[in-house]
Structures are given as C-alpha cells and as structure tokens.
Amino acid sequence: MPFHQYSIIESTLREGEQFSTATFTLAQKLEIAGRLDEFGVEMIEMTSPLASPRSEADLRAVTAAGLKARILTHIRCKKEDALRALDTGVQGIDVVIGTSPRLMQHSHGKSIRQIIDTASEVLSFIREQQPDIILRFSTEDSFRSREVDLYRVYLAIAETGLVNRLGVADTVGVALPTRVYDLVRQLVRLTGLDIEFHGHNDSGCAIANACAALEAGATHIDTTILGIGERNGITPLGGLIARLYTLDKAFVSKYTLTLLPELDAMIARFCHIDIPFNNYITGSSAFIHKAGIHAKAVLADPSTYEALNPDDFGVQREIVIGHRLTGWNAVRHRAHILGLALDDAAIQAVTRRIKEQADDAPLSLVEIDELLHRHALAQPHTP
Ligand code: HCA
Ligand code: CU
Numbered sequence: 001m002p003f004h005q006y007s008i009i010e011s012t013l014r015e016g017e018q019f020s021t022a023t024f025t026l027a028q029k030l031e032i033a034g035r036l037d038e039f040g041v042e043m044i045e046m047t048s049p050l051a052s053p054r055s056e057a058d059l060r061a062v063t064a065a066g067l068k069a070r071i072l073t074h075i076r077c078k079k080e081d082a083l084r085a086l087d088t089g090v091q092g093i094d095v096v097i098g099t100s101p102r103l104m105q106h107s108h109g110k111s112i113r114q115i116i117d118t119a120s121e122v123l124s125f126i127r128e129q130q131p132d133i134i135l136r137f138s139t140e141d142s143f144r145s146r147e148v149d150l151y152r153v154y155l156a157i158a159e160t161g162l163v164n165r166l167g168v169a170d171t172v173g174v175a176l177p178t179r180v181y182d183l184v185r186q187l188v189r190l191t192g193l194d195i196e197f198h199g200h201n202d203s204g205c206a207i208a209n210a211c212a213a214l215e216a217g218a219t220h221i222d223t224t225i226l227g228i229g230e231r232n233g234i235t236p237l238g239g240l241i242a243r244l245y246t247l248d249k250a251f252v253s254k255y256t257l258t259l260l261p262e263l264d265a266m267i268a269r270f271c272h273i274d275i276p277f278n279n280y281i282t283g284s285s286a287f288i289h290k291a292g293i294h295a296k297a298v299l300a301d302p303s304t305y306e307a308l309n310p311d312d313f314g315v316q317r318e319i320v321i322g323h324r325l326t327g328w329n330a331v332r333h334r335a336h337i338l339g340l341a342l343d344d345a346a347i348q349a350v351t352r353r354i355k356e357q358a359d360d361a362p363l364s365l366v367e368i369d370e371l372l373h374r375h376a377l378a379q380p381h382t383p
Pocket of ligand 1: 018074094138139140168169170200230
C-alpha cells in the first residue's frame with residue numbers, strides 16, 4: 001500500500017558526504033546519526049569502509065552506537081568491498097553497479113552478462129557470510145540504461161533470491177515522475193521485492209520522483225538533510241516530508257517533525273552553507289505572508305494560505321506589514337497586539353501612510369509601531 005509502509009534511507013552520511021563542502025568529523029557523524037535517529041528515520045546509509053581509513057573507523061563507531069535506525073554501508077559490486085563491509089558489523093549492505101552504456105564503458109568495462117555474474121557472486125558471498133544481513137542490489141544510472149538491459153539484470157538478481165531489496169537510481173537527475181512510476185511499478189509487479197528509489201535533483205524532480213516511486217509501490221526512499229550530495233544533491237529529507245505531509249499528515253506522523261529545523265541548521269553549519277531562503281519548511285521565507293489579501297485571510301484562518309502548519313514543525317509564521325502591498329487588516333492586528341484601541345479610520349490612515357512611505361522603502365516593525373503609537377496618542381479617548 002503506497003505511503004503507509006515506506007521507510008527512509010537517510011544517506012547524509014554517504015551521498016551527503018559527496019557534497020562539495022561536506023567533510024564530517026566523527027563527532028559530527030555521531031551527532032548527525034543520533035539526531036536522525038531521534039527524528040525516526042528507519043535506516044542510515046554510510047560511506048564505504050574502503051573510501052579511507054577514517055571512513056572505516058567512523059562506520060564502525062556509528063554502527064556500535066546502538067541506534068534504533070539500522071546502519072547500512074554502500075559498496076561497489078566487488079568481493080573485496082563486501083569482505084571489508086561485512087567486517088565492520090553493519091546491519092545492511094547496499095551494492096551498486098552501473099548499467100548505462102556510459103558507465104559500462106567508462107566505469108567498470110563489464111557486459112550485462114558479466115554484471116549479472118559478478119553481482120550474483122558478490123551477493124551470494126555476502127549472504128553466505130551473513131545470512132541475516134539486509135542486502136540490496138541497485139543499478140547505477142538506471143534511467144539512462146537500456147530498458148532491456150535493466151530488466152535482464154533486475155530479474156536475474158531477483159531470481160537468485162539473495163536480496164531483500166532492489167534499488168533504482170536516477171544518478172544524473174534526468175527522470176520524469178511518469179518514468180519513475182512505470183519502472184517502479186513494473187519491478188514491484190515482476191519481482192515482488194522491496195524497491196528503493198534514489199533520485200538526484202539536477203533538473204528539479206527529485207521530490208516529485210520520490211513521490212511517484214512511492215505511488216508506484218516503492219518501499220524505501222533515499223534522502224539527505226537539505227538534499228546535499230553530488231552536484232546539487234538528491235531528494236531532501238525536509239522536502240520529502242513536506243510533499244508527503246501535504247498529501248496526508250498521517251503519512252509522516254511517525255517522525256519527530258519538530259526536529260527538522262535543527263537537522264537543517266546542523267548540516268548548514270557543518271557544510272558552511274546557508275539554508276536556502278525557499279527551502280521546504282525551514283527556509284527563511286517558508287511561512288512569511290505579505291500581500292494584504294493574504295494577510296487578512298491568514299489572520300482569520302492560517303490554512304487559507306498554508307498547506308503546512310508551521311506549529312507542526314516548531315517554526316513560526318510571520319505576517320510582514322511594512323510594505324506597499326500591505327492591508328489594513330494586518331495593521332489592525334498589529335495595533336491589537338500592541339494593545340492600542342484605534343478606530344477603523346485611524347487604522348486606515350496609518351495603512352495609507354505605510355503605503356506611501358513604503359513606496360520608497362519598506363518600514364521596519366519599529367517604525368510601524370511608532371506610527372501606530374503616534375496615532376493612538378492623537379486619537380481622542382473613548383470612555
Ligand atoms: C553515485 C552512486 C549513487 C548510487 C545510488 C544507489 C547514484 O554516487 O553515483 O546506490 O542507489 O546516484 O547512482 O549515489
Ligand atoms: Cu547518488
């Protein structure tokens with residue numbers, strides 16, 4: 001059943017480490033993993049132990065931290081990688097190999113037959129060593145692979161009965177939601193296995209594609225905090241949450257949503273970047289209402305212009321009033337907050353004044369408050 005039984009594979013500590021400015025220390029990795037665990041992600045994917053000595057040591061440390069989330073590592077389709085990964089005690093291994101003509105030529109030089117043979121060998125080796133390990137096989141660059149190759153590989157691997165999950169990867173972010181839907185749907189139908197979707201965001205479809213994968217029956221979605229990863233990254237955790245929440249709050253109620261601002265701020269700090277102003281949920285403008293018409297309706301009922309309730313994420317809504325598009329309902333609301341009993345004529349006069357002044361430059365809240373106070377003093381007292 002789509003949306004009800006999916007899991008998040010949080011890959012900030014693998015795909016995210018491939019982001020241009022990400023170099024996490026062990027302390028930072030433990031903090032990221034710990035916070036993600038509190039948030040409630042089901043799985044945390046970490047960089048291959050073969051990447052560097054520190055990568056291996058850190059993988060061991062996070063695996064030993066006793067988190068609820070299962071710790072996975074991500075390896076090439078090679079026996080030596082499998083051996084090293086198994087030795088770290090991880091709970092799951094994600095195996096990947098390129099199947100697009102470009103990657104077959106430039107990455108590993110194997111034919112489809114050889115890919116199937118190598119993968120079967122590596123996967124059965126892992127299964128023999130660790131019968132209970134969570135094992136996933138994924139094709140890299142799935143959407144630029146020849147369809148006939150793709151199905152040949154997936155069906156052969158599914159038939160071995162060795163893996164728990166098949167992964168689909170939009171490695172260069174070219175897939176449209178309809179294509180993701182079709183591929184995932186076919187794989188669900190043909191293999192009956194769990195399906196994972198990993199989508200890059202080069203052309204802006206990463207969240208929509210993840211959603212399409214779930215609609216088609218995918219069981220696992222890869223995310224990173226703020227969407228960091230190679231180039232401009234993958235499906236962001238917060239963006240996926242926003243997408244699913246707006247379908248039905250119940251789809252994300254298993255997660256501690258109020259931790260999202262802290263997660264995004266933490267990664268921005270560790271990677272020396274800003275949270276984008278237009279970021280899902282935590283961007284500085286995500287809950288700012290401006291035009292007078294919007295402000296009036298939001299003051300009456302926030303859901304008129306908010307599909308997401310900021311309270312659910314521990315963030316604040318803001319109504320800005322010191323600009324030329326302002327309306328008198330918002331100004332009256334401000335007077336009310338200040339405890340000033342101004343009549344409608346006075347509020348409208350202040351609003352006119354704000355608009356005139358703001359045609360040149362926006363007014364700060366302090367300036368607006370001064371205007372309101374001045375009018376309140378000038379207004380004859382009503383008993
Ligand atoms: C890469 C590999 C990968 C792997 C995805 C997966 C991709 O860094 O190029 O294992 O599902 O995007 O294809 O991240
Ligand atoms: Cu990737």
